Amino acid sequence: MNRTTLEQWAILDCVFTTGSFARAAETLHRSQSSISYNLAQLQTLLGVTLLVPEGRRTVLTPTGATLLSQVRPLLKTFSYVEAQAATLQDGMRSQLNLVVDVIYPRERLFSALQQFQQRWPHIRVRLTEVTESMFPSMSAVDDADVMIVTDRQNTAGRGEWLMNVDFIAVAHRDHPLLSVSGPLTEALLGNWPRIQITDGGKTASGDSHNWDFSTLDAAAGAVVAGLGYGWLPQAYIQQQLAAGILKPLPLSHGTRRVTPLHIILRQDVPPDEPVSFLISALKMALDTTPPAAPR
Numbered sequence: 627m628n629r630t631t632l633e634q635w636a637i638l639d640c641v642f643t644t645g646s647f648a649r650a651a652e653t654l655h656r657s658q659s660s661i662s663y664n665l666a667q668l669q670t671l672l673g674v675t676l677l678v679p680e681g682r683r684t685v686l687t688p689t690g691a692t693l694l695s696q697v698r699p700l701l702k703t704f705s706y707v708e709a710q711a712a713t714l715q716d717g718m719r720s721q722l723n724l725v726v727d728v729i730y731p732r733e734r735l736f737s738a739l740q741q742f743q744q745r746w747p748h749i750r751v752r753l754t755e756v757t758e759s760m761f762p763s764m765s766a767v768d769d770a771d772v773m774i775v776t777d778r779q780n781t782a783g784r785g786e787w788l789m790n791v792d793f794i795a796v797a798h799r800d801h802p803l804l805s806v807s808g809p810l811t812e813a814l815l816g817n818w819p820r821i822q823i824t825d826g827g828k829t830a831s832g833d834s835h836n837w838d839f840s841t842l843d844a845a846a847g848a849v850v851a852g853l854g855y856g857w858l859p860q861a862y863i864q865q866q867l868a869a870g871i872l873k874p875l876p877l878s879h880g881t882r883r884v885t886p887l888h889i890i891l892r893q894d895v896p897p898d899e900p901v902s903f904l905i906s907a908l909k910m911a912l913d914t915t916p917p918a919a920p921r
Contacts, residue, residue: 634668645683725770738907785890797855809878819854
């Protein structure tokens with residue numbers, strides 16, 4: 627049997643994350659003496675010092691940082707196992723967690739989910755939409771069974787390319803940019819707000835002309851309202867383009883951008899029949915229904 631426990635390591639991780647024994651006790655709903663006792667036991671059993679006071683905070687020693695970095699994947703896996711157990715009933719899955727980038731066409735998504743519902747009506751699907759800037763920091767990513775995301779490099783799992791999403795720069799037909807003679811340069815574009823999808827934090831460029839929206843619906847709606855121009859998925863705004871409400875910008879170069887999406891099965895998720903069925907449905911879903919116009 628191991629001398630130390632996952633509970634002790636989880637307490638150590640919480641103390642490191644919160645910065646003090648008191649805050650860790652509050653987070654874990656335990657007494658501060660219980661926190662101190664467990665960490666004292668952990669250090670005694672290992673024979674090393676893991677934590678030291680630094681001002682008002684408690685910080686890891688170099689040894690503590692090294693050991694905790696090796697244990698953290700085990701803590702995450704153990705949490706996932708417990709979460710998975712909660713989704714099983716009599717050995718059958720009762721919930722499937724799906725994380726999807728907002729640029730994945732919703733008509734394809736809903737088509738796949740409809741097929742899944744017909745085949746597995748007793749399984750609840752928990753869908754979380756993310757943006758590229760949110761991923762992979764969101765906690766929902768840790769619980770995901772299947773993901774459709776742009777960033778494959780920072781994702782532990784078995785995955786493959788799914789599709790490319792075409793983005794084009796557009797503005798409302800009455801936007802002043804469309805009255806400029808000749809191709810639009812970056813300098814000219816910089817005079818007008820650019821509508822973009824972010825997590826609400828600081829923009830990557832730090833440009834004060836950029837307006838940040840947390841959803842694709844809101845960003846597209848802002849462009850339709852004439853608040854600025856933006857790069858939007860062509861399939862998503864097909865109706866507005868056909869109606870002439872939105873028009874492509876005559877850029878001097880780079881009129882189209884392509885973003886790849888990957889479908890990924892988490893490394894520690896067993897490819898059971900429901901998961902395999904959903905992945906197949908997502909791969910085969912046909913883009914047959916035009917997306918709804920943003921309001």
